[in-house]
Amino acid sequence: MYxxxxxxxxxxxxxxxxxFKNLSPEELELINKNRYExxxxxxxxxxxxxxxxxxxxxxxxxxAKVYMEGYAGKNLILNLAESKTLLAGPGVHVNARYCYSVAxxxxxxxxFINFDVIRSVIAANPGFAAGFIEDLSDKALKLHxxxxxxxxxxxxxxxxxxxxxxxxxxxxxxxxxxxxxRQELGEMTNMAKExxxxxxxxxxxxxxxxxxxxxxxxxxxxxxxxxxxxx
Amino acid sequence: MYxxxxxxxxxxxxxxxxxFKNLSPEELELINKNRYExxxxxxxxxxxxxxxxxxxxxxxxxxAKVYMEGYAGKNLILNLAESKTLLAGPGVHVNARYCYSVAxxxxxxxxFINFDVIRSVIAANPGFAAGFIEDLSDKALKLHxxxxxxxxxxxxxxxxxxxxxxxxxxxxxxxxxxxxxRQELGEMTNMAKExxxxxxxxxxxxxxxxxxxxxxxxxxxxxxxxxxxxx
DNA sequence: AAAGCATTATGATATATGTCATAAATACAG
DNA sequence: CTGTATTTATGACATATATCATAATGCTTT
Numbered sequence: 184m185y186x187x188x189x190x191x192x193x194x195x196x197x198x199x200x201x202x203f204k205n206l207s208p209e210e211l212e213l214i215n216k217n218r219y220e221x222x223x224x225x226x227x228x229x230x231x232x233x234x235x236x237x238x239x240x241x242x243x244x245x246x247a248k249v250y251m252e253g254y255a256g257k258n259l260i261l262n263l264a265e266s267k268t269l270l271a272g273p274g275v276h277v278n279a280r281y282c283y284s285v286a287x288x289x290x291x292x293x294x295f296i297n298f299d300v301i302r303s304v305i306a307a308n309p310g311f312a313a314g315f316i317e318d319l320s321d322k323a324l325k326l327h328x329x330x331x332x333x334x335x336x337x338x339x340x341x342x343x344x345x346x347x348x349x350x351x352x353x354x355x356x357x358x359x360x361x362x363x364x365r366q367e368l369g370e371m372t373n374m375a376k377e378x379x380x381x382x383x384x385x386x387x388x389x390x391x392x393x394x395x396x397x398x399x400x401x402x403x404x405x406x407x408x409x410x411x412x413x414x
Numbered sequence: 415m416y417x418x419x420x421x422x423x424x425x426x427x428x429x430x431x432x433x434f435k436n437l438s439p440e441e442l443e444l445i446n447k448n449r450y451e452x453x454x455x456x457x458x459x460x461x462x463x464x465x466x467x468x469x470x471x472x473x474x475x476x477x478a479k480v481y482m483e484g485y486a487g488k489n490l491i492l493n494l495a496e497s498k499t500l501l502a503g504p505g506v507h508v509n510a511r512y513c514y515s516v517a518x519x520x521x522x523x524x525x526f527i528n529f530d531v532i533r534s535v536i537a538a539n540p541g542f543a544a545g546f547i548e549d550l551s552d553k554a555l556k557l558h559x560x561x562x563x564x565x566x567x568x569x570x571x572x573x574x575x576x577x578x579x580x581x582x583x584x585x586x587x588x589x590x591x592x593x594x595x596r597q598e599l600g601e602m603t604n605m606a607k608e609x610x611x612x613x614x615x616x617x618x619x620x621x622x623x624x625x626x627x628x629x630x631x632x633x634x635x636x637x638x639x640x641x642x643x644x645x
Numbered sequence: 646a647a648a649g650c651a652t653t654a655t656g657a658t659a660t661a662t663g664t665c666a667t668a669a670a671t672a673c674a675g
Numbered sequence: 676c677t678g679t680a681t682t683t684a685t686g687a688c689a690t691a692t693a694t695c696a697t698a699a700t701g702c703t704t705t
Contacts, residue, residue, distance in 0.1 A: 251561070251562055253562045254567070272558075273550070273551035273558070276550075276551035282555055283558070302544070305540070306540035306543070306544065309537035309538070309540075312536065312537070312540070312543045312547075313536065316536070317508065319507075319547065319551065320505070320506070320507035320508050320550065323553070323554045324505055324509075326554065327503075327504070327513050330482070330492075330561050331490060334484075334490055335484040335485050335486075335490070336485070373565045412485075414485055
């Protein structure tokens, strides 16, 4: 991990999070003065669960996986994070610890902003505070949905949903690069890697998808949706 | 459900949520003027998932269950709520819908406060806003923990944990009233009611607990803790 | 090109957990 | 009380899913 402080302009910050639009030029400048960029190679850890959370991290470019380290070294991938995402986790406001880890999937450019600065802006700017609450809430809402999915659907449904997640939310295409290994796909859907392999095979046999280890093409989105919903 | 507007004094509000301590007397009075009390009998629904979320609800007394309605009528109980708890859910700030349901377990006195009023106070009072963010974050953090528990522990661990939750967080005693049915205990630990019955039986045989349908006494907290962690 | 390592794939088997049927116990209404 | 509904309990069985062993494939390094 290489770190460098390359202050360009406050315009820059406005690009990385919708909620920064609520800031005045002065506030944006304050944020801008207190930010540090860093870049990460694939598989490098950007945030380590349990470590003190002094910074909010924004992704400027690249793709990362957000995951919790559970019991006996078993991970649970919560979601992928793209650019323009705030990464910090609720722990920041409770026990000042990151409650999840984040690792780069592709090359990642990130921006570290000291949380005290963000807190001061929250205190000074109600619109920003409201935006912040909205962001927290949006993530919590998605987590609520994820709990239901993980607990009430069976394997086929969970995997179908993951594939639709990639297609709809990340790559916006029926054909996409499979950036996760089968192992990681298992960590995302809470199943063994062997089961992932098996079910992908079944989906292929039923002409629902075409898959190679590094790519997926959705052939029958309707069927995939039904499987995802029926669970 | 019977509703009545009995304004007493702003002191009252300060009793129902820690974060109300951050309010000025005037702000407290504003909240107080815009609140409505209601009482609920056991099993009555206080919040219905999916309905428009115009109010924040605070429990003044009693015990309620917070649960998500999932697929095919299968519920997932997230936690129990006591007095002094804010109930609203992250959906309020995202799509103005409650993302979970809440039902009274015991007799419940609750206080409804229009969310616009709360929002106006958030905008005016940074300390309150920060407290609000902390509350949201605390709940999100617990949900993160719950996801891990539900996905990575097996039945014995999940049930042990639920029993410890009642003992430690709700009743603060090794002996407590079992306010949930075996069915509901299953909805809380994501297992079939029959499995709940079986495992409670096993715990009794191993002298870890004493249980009747309506009460539990923890005999061997150490063992229960180990089961909950190794689970 | 060869060797070594990680990932993917596949089959056999074990295990956790759900489902179904039914009985026993408890709460409840008339 | 007395019959009726609901909850708890128990056993037999079905099934989803993990685990283990092993092979096949692909990727990296020498």
